[in-house]
Amino acid sequence: MKLGQKILLNIIFIIAMLSSASIFAITYSLDKLQQERLKTSEVIFAKSLSTKLFRDVIEGKVSAITSALFEEKKLREEKIEYILVFNEKGYLLSHTYLGTMPREILKLHSNFREGEKYRIKKITSKGLFVFDIAVPVMEGIKEVGTLHVGIKGSYIENLLETAATSSLVVISIVTVIAVFLSLLMSAAIVSPVNKLNAALIKVSRGNLDAIIEVESKDEIGELGVSFNRMTADLKSFRDNLSSAQKYTESIISSMVDALIVINPDATIRSVNKSTCDLLGYREEELVGKEFGLIFAQNETAAEIAGAVLDQIKDPALLISRDFRIARINNAVIEMLGMKRKDIIGQCCYDVMHNSKDICHPPLDKCPILEGVQENKPCVETHSYFDEEGNQILVNVAAVPLADRLGDSIHYLHITRQVNKKGASRDGALEETGYLAQELKKYARQMAETIEQKLIFDKTGLEKMAESGSVRNLEVQYKTKNGEKIPVSFSASVIQDRDNKLVGIVGVARDMRQARALIASLEKSTNELRDLYLDLQNTHEMLVQAEKMTAVGQLASGVAHEVRNPLGIILQGVNYLEGRLSNGQGDISEALSMLKESVNRADKIIDGLLDFSKFKTLELKPEDINSILDNSLVLVRSQFKVENIEIIKELKVGLPSVLADKNKLEQVFINVLLNAIQSMPNGGRIIIRSHDKRSGEEKPGIARMIKDNFRAGEGMVIVEFEDTGIGIPEENMKKIFDPFFTTKGQKSGTGLGLSVSRNILQMHKGLIYAESQAGKGTKITLILKTSGRG
Amino acid sequence: MNKNFLICLTFFMVLVSASACAKKKINTGESQGVSDSEIIIGSSSALSGQASFLGSQTIHGSLAYINEVNSKGGVHGRKIRLISYDDQYEPSETVTNTQRLINQDKVFALFDYVGTPTSLEVIDIVHKLGIPLLGLFTGAEDLRVPYRPYIFNVRDSYYVEAEGAVAYFVDKLGLKKIAVMYQKDSFGLAVLSGVQLALKRRNMEPVATAVYTRGSMDVALAMEDIRSSGAEAVIMVGTYAPLAKFIKLSNDAGFKPYFHTVSFVGSEAFVKELVEVQKINPGQYEKIIVTQVVPSPYSEDLPGVKEYRELVKKYYPNDKPNFVALEGFINAKILVKALEDAGRDLTKERFIEALESIYNFDVGIGKVVSYTMLNHQGLKGIYYSKPTKEGTFITFNP
Known part of the structure; x- marks a missing residue:
């Protein structure tokens, strides 16, 4: 209800109260007045009449009384209903009724108390409405009768009614005037209040320029003045505040780093200009949105785990609680020879073991079932036989994963085939410990990786709030265009006084330049390292070349000097043999040995000369595969003796090479012999040949190739891979040195590889070795194509 | 604007209520009937008709004393002038006379009223105008009860x-x-x-x-x-x-x-x-x-009665001493006493105060007169009298 209406109602209420009170008072006092009037005029009339008649009453002069009564009644006809006189004993002596007399009249007689002067009684009954005035008829102090005068009620009431009506009329007029005046008044009172109210509404809507025109000098006026003052204060306060805010805003907006404030409900509260510039959004496009919007879509936990999975060499799977395969690595695909899509989502026992049920004891225990209870890795050894009837032993391992990986992944499962020639179950069991360790390592790695990643949703926010802050987290912002920007993200929790989370303020620093810098730095470092390696290589080559030159000169000198005496020795031996008769076996044998030694020495000298002398090569386009085949024929017998398997993976239709056939054969034989010798217990030699163009090699090799081949030049490559004992790391640099051998005096001269390298160098080719101790050695030869094939 | 309006409204309301409450102030005319040389006293009694003896003798008795006082210079230099009108023992006449005395003759006080019905008629007038009335030749109870503040009775009641x-x-x-x-x-x-x-x-x-x-x-x-x-x-x-x-x-x-x-x-x-x-x-x-209500006018041992007889003889030589005139004489003595006590600055209030201050005033009839503020009955007690063969009344003690 409006104030004006309230005031009006109030006033009307008061007026109504006053009016009814005054009407009541008027009616009451009129009533009183009438009583008084009855007392003063009618009672006096009755008294005087009684005084006049008292003697007649005593003497019982009824006719005298009656005539007097009628006389009086006639004089006052308009108001007198009746006059009655009772005698001392209560008998009705006389009355003024001509016709029937109401019964009530007879009951009127009553004795007066001593000293009682009169009685006034209002009689309202059917057909009689009077004020009965009774007075005693006295003789001195003796009551000799009573006299009643009935004053017509209508006469009195008419008077009363007239008075009441006129007063009502006056009151009504006054009320109307008062209501009208109070209307004016309330309007006058309310008008400044309305103004105040209007101004208040303006202010509440933020218009602090609203000013009330103060007109009234009452409390409302004072209120208006106070209000204006308050508004002014408020305005200056707001101005101060807003300038402070602007100052802060300008600081924030001028920050180079991208600032973001996040609400507890993970929505963006505000961003600064740098953030907008960085992301290409307008501010209003960001405010209120989920803050995950500006972060590059995170890898899911499964993806993170999958990335770890790919690092495992053994077939590894992520398996859900219901034994379905959630994720696999490539090794699994290789192992099973199935397509990825046929594996994912299938049950592990189905795919892995072709079984319709979970692996179960006693044969093959399921590591998942075995290990999960204790929440630790479990490794079981499964055994089965292949088509050829060989027993195959496989360690299957599983470990429960951290909860954060999500609902779909619960176990990491790794399979590792452990069988070797002559493998036993015990041998497999020995390895389970290692596998368990590895499993734990991978599981931890997965958990850690996930932990390191910030999840940009409400969960991530809670995590951030728990830790209080994050520092220099490497994450990616996603721009409006979808471009991913690496940023270093730091954030702090904003709390109110009650330690309640109010929001999080985060700062992101664009890391693109830094990344580029790091990348170029890495590149430079790599180049520098390559340069250094080149230099070192060149240096080694120079030293080698120097060494070779020295050895060559020495060897040719020695050869020349030694050959002559050897020729003489041989001639002498031949002579002695001719002269020798039968039966002289001992001497013959000695001569034979001598002759053999001379031959051997001659052979060494030949080798030395081969090495030292740059014999001219007879270069012809040759098919490298046929050269290989020729070489293999020469050493085939050896293979059988040494229980060595030869596997040829020769590419058909290789381009021809310009080569000296004999020299290359010599090289191949050297390499093969070395391989045979490295496999005393038998083994396998894989010989591959293929071709390619330079520039497609692994980095380590590329450098060597770059020195010898033009880019894009055709190359034929021959590889010899054995399963021998390998070359220890420390010997790797020495194997091409002359006279370096591990075979002892009897088996080799130590010149085989050295000569082979010289031959390759003469062909502008390349030879190098890769080896792993205990596993085998791979020798690779690279030759230029003839340019025609 | 509002404030002025409020003030106006309040003023208006005050005016209305004040006019409603106001009463007409009655002018009492305090020094009426008193001049430097004269005090006018009014009387109405039966000077003719059936009861003429009562009226005329009361006046004679009073005048005998008043004349004597006047002849000696009056009261505080003022002569007492008694205006007496005849009402023939008719109440209506008494009222007319009283009105004349108050309105035309501007009397200071009323005095020597004779008769019960006559005196009763003026009670209201006296009461309304506040004119003191002293000495009424009646013993009516209505003049005594209830207490009448302006009526001073001398004689005792009927x-x-x-x-x-x-x-x-x-x-x-x-x-x-x-x-x-x-x-x-x-x-x-x-x-x-x-x-x-x-x-x-x-x-x-x-x-x-x-x-x-x-x-x-x-x-x-x-x-x-x-x-x-x-x-x-x-x-x-x-x-x-x-x-x-x-x-x-x-x-x-x-x-x-x-x-x-x-x-x-x-x-x-x-x-x-x-x-x-x-x-x-x-x-x-x-x-x-x-x-x-007074002793025998022939009493020899009462100085007041003797004084009465002397003064009546002096001023009304034809009158025989009688009870009525003696009563009028005593009335006059009380009147003069009160006028004297009231002092030169005579007002009705002072006169009434003086009357109410009279205590044990010996009027020489063997009894004293006393008034108090709430008792306006001056003399108390009666005398029995019987006719004598000589045609007078004598008091006796039964």
């Missing part, structure tokens, strides 16, 4: 006289049957009431009452009524003429009870009428008594 009569008849003489014959007006009823009360105290009541009309001599019926009741004593209330006729008629009829009447009767006039009875029946003459 109730006291009635009680005296009843006491004499019943207690002294042992009579049982007391009848009352009274003038059918307020005077008669006043005394009747006194008698009824006195009898009631003795568990008695009048054996008969009878009336006669004021101004008439028609008492025969009344006498018959009373005679038939066998009354042993008849208390009569009225003026001397009809009462004397009542006694004569009784005597003629052989009805011979004791008779009594109150002081108002005018003893000297009454006794003249009774000479005839004395001649016929001396025994009956003996059985008449009158109660008096």
Whole structure:
């Protein structure tokens, strides 16, 4: 209800109260007045009449009384209903009724108390409405009768009614005037209040320029003045505040780093200009949105785990609680020879073991079932036989994963085939410990990786709030265009006084330049390292070349000097043999040995000369595969003796090479012999040949190739891979040195590889070795194509 | 704008309520009737007609003293002028006279009013205008109860006289049957009431009452009524003429009870009428008594009475000493005393205050006069008197 209406109602209420009170008072006092009037005029009339008649009453002069009564009644006809006189004993002596007399009249007689002067009684009954005035008829102090005068009620009431009506009329007029005046008044009172109210509404809507025109000098006026003052204060306060805010805003907006404030409900509260510039959004496009919007879509936990999975060499799977395969690595695909899509989502026992049920004891225990209870890795050894009837032993391992990986992944499962020639179950069991360790390592790695990643949703926010802050987290912002920007993200929790989370303020620093810098730095470092390696290589080559030159000169000198005496020795031996008769076996044998030694020495000298002398090569386009085949024929017998398997993976239709056939054969034989010798217990030699163009090699090799081949030049490559004992790391640099051998005096001269390298160098080719101790050695030869094939 | 408006409204309301509450202030005219040389006092009484003796003798008695005071220089240098009008013992005339005295003659006070119905009529006037009225030749109870602040009575009331009569008849003489014959007006009823009360105290009541009309001599019926009741004593209330006729008629009829009447009767006039009875029946003459409010005017031992006789002789040499004039004389003494006590700066208030301050004032009749603020009855007590063969009344102690 409006104030004006309230005031009006109030006033009307008061007026109504006053009016009814005054009407009541008027009616009451009129009533009183009438009583008084009855007392003063009618009672006096009755008294005087009684005084006049008292003697007649005593003497019982009824006719005298009656005539007097009628006389009086006639004089006052308009108001007198009746006059009655009772005698001392209560008998009705006389009355003024001509016709029937109401019964009530007879009951009127009553004795007066001593000293009682009169009685006034209002009689309202059917057909009689009077004020009965009774007075005693006295003789001195003796009551000799009573006299009643009935004053017509209508006469009195008419008077009363007239008075009441006129007063009502006056009151009504006054009320109307008062209501009208109070209307004016309330309007006058309310008008400044309305103004105040209007101004208040303006202010509440933020218009602090609203000013009330103060007109009234009452409390409302004072209120208006106070209000204006308050508004002014408020305005200056707001101005101060807003300038402070602007100052802060300008600081924030001028920050180079991208600032973001996040609400507890993970929505963006505000961003600064740098953030907008960085992301290409307008501010209003960001405010209120989920803050995950500006972060590059995170890898899911499964993806993170999958990335770890790919690092495992053994077939590894992520398996859900219901034994379905959630994720696999490539090794699994290789192992099973199935397509990825046929594996994912299938049950592990189905795919892995072709079984319709979970692996179960006693044969093959399921590591998942075995290990999960204790929440630790479990490794079981499964055994089965292949088509050829060989027993195959496989360690299957599983470990429960951290909860954060999500609902779909619960176990990491790794399979590792452990069988070797002559493998036993015990041998497999020995390895389970290692596998368990590895499993734990991978599981931890997965958990850690996930932990390191910030999840940009409400969960991530809670995590951030728990830790209080994050520092220099490497994450990616996603721009409006979808471009991913690496940023270093730091954030702090904003709390109110009650330690309640109010929001999080985060700062992101664009890391693109830094990344580029790091990348170029890495590149430079790599180049520098390559340069250094080149230099070192060149240096080694120079030293080698120097060494070779020295050895060559020495060897040719020695050869020349030694050959002559050897020729003489041989001639002498031949002579002695001719002269020798039968039966002289001992001497013959000695001569034979001598002759053999001379031959051997001659052979060494030949080798030395081969090495030292740059014999001219007879270069012809040759098919490298046929050269290989020729070489293999020469050493085939050896293979059988040494229980060595030869596997040829020769590419058909290789381009021809310009080569000296004999020299290359010599090289191949050297390499093969070395391989045979490295496999005393038998083994396998894989010989591959293929071709390619330079520039497609692994980095380590590329450098060597770059020195010898033009880019894009055709190359034929021959590889010899054995399963021998390998070359220890420390010997790797020495194997091409002359006279370096591990075979002892009897088996080799130590010149085989050295000569082979010289031959390759003469062909502008390349030879190098890769080896792993205990596993085998791979020798690779690279030759230029003839340019025609 | 609002404030001014409010003020206006408030002022308006105050005005309305003030006018509603206001009363007309009455101008009392305090120094009316008092000049440097004169104090005007007004009187209304029966100077002619049936009760003329009462009025004229009261005035004579008063004037005898006033003239003497005036001749000695007045009161505080002012002469007292008594204006007396004749009302012929008619109440309406009394009212007219009183109005004239107050409005035209501007009297200072009213004095020497005679008669009960006459005096009762002016009670309201006196009360309304606040004019003091001193010395009323009536013992009506209505002048005493309820308390009338402007009326100062000198003589004692009819109730006291009635009680005296009843006491004499019943207690002294042992009579049982007391009848009352009274003038059918307020005077008669006043005394009747006194008698009824006195009898009631003795568990008695009048054996008969009878009336006669004021101004008439028609008492025969009344006498018959009373005679038939066998009354042993008849208390009569009225003026001397009809009462004397009542006694004569009784005597003629052989009805011979004791008779009594109150002081108002005018003893000297009454006794003249009774000479005839004395001649016929001396025994009956003996059985008449009158109660008096002043002592016998022939008393030798009372200095006030002697002074009265001297002054009456001086100013009204033709007048015989009588009870009525003595009462008027005493009235005048009290008037002069109060005027003297009020001082030169005479106002009605001071006059009333002086009257109410009179205490044990010896007027020389063996009794003292005292007023207080709430008791305006000056003299107390009555005297019994009986006619003498010489045609006067003498007081006696029963």
